[in-house]
Amino acid sequence: MRHDGRVPLDRELLACPPEVVAPLLVGRRLRSTTGPAVTVVLTEVEAYGGVGADEASHAHRGRTPRNTTMFDRPGLLYVYLSHGLHWCLNVVTGVEGEASAVLLRAGRVVDGVETARDRRAAARTDRDLARGPGRLGAALGVTGALDGADLLDPAGAVRLLPAEPGRPPPLLVGPRIGISKAVDRPWRWHWSGDPSVSRQRIVKVNEAI
DNA sequence: AGGACGATTAACT
């Protein structure tokens, strides 16, 4: 499956369900200016929540202090702490009041590599800088302080930007990673063959939308 | 008030 990364990912499009928005996010750029600028091209995402029960979603039991941002406007940044260690980033999707989001699982650093290396001292190679959701958050210098930030605000510290010109990314889809419920739902999309993807092994290629 | 667990990572065998 392919898409045209030049289609504007505006608030209206982000109001679509997470499984619609998720594949459109692969290939787009995310730029953080929480410190020295770092820009990644998103290579791996997962959809959560939306209409109907998704038991793997943080919001499946209703609103709590942590997941409140998931119920807010599309285009906001939902940040949560994983395993007491790792800040993970999501793009809020769907209409306000219906909790859904797309987890940003990996990216390829295309600008600010030196800054990303400083923040990710454990990374052996540049390919590891933002390979995995916790690593992505670290490379971008994002913490829970940015939960609720508007990714479409031109003056914001974290911004969602269009794809670089060129060929749209070839996408593969498969089951989500690291969850124990609703494990068979094919809601993980990634850039086929990109080295920054956290896991290339695809279990079910044929369930692509 | 207590405790199990997690949309993870890094180091180690």
Place this chain on the structure above:
DNA sequence: GTTAATCGTCCTC
């Protein structure tokens, strides 16, 4: 492939 690190969140009592 296995396991420790580490703590906020949320469910249960």
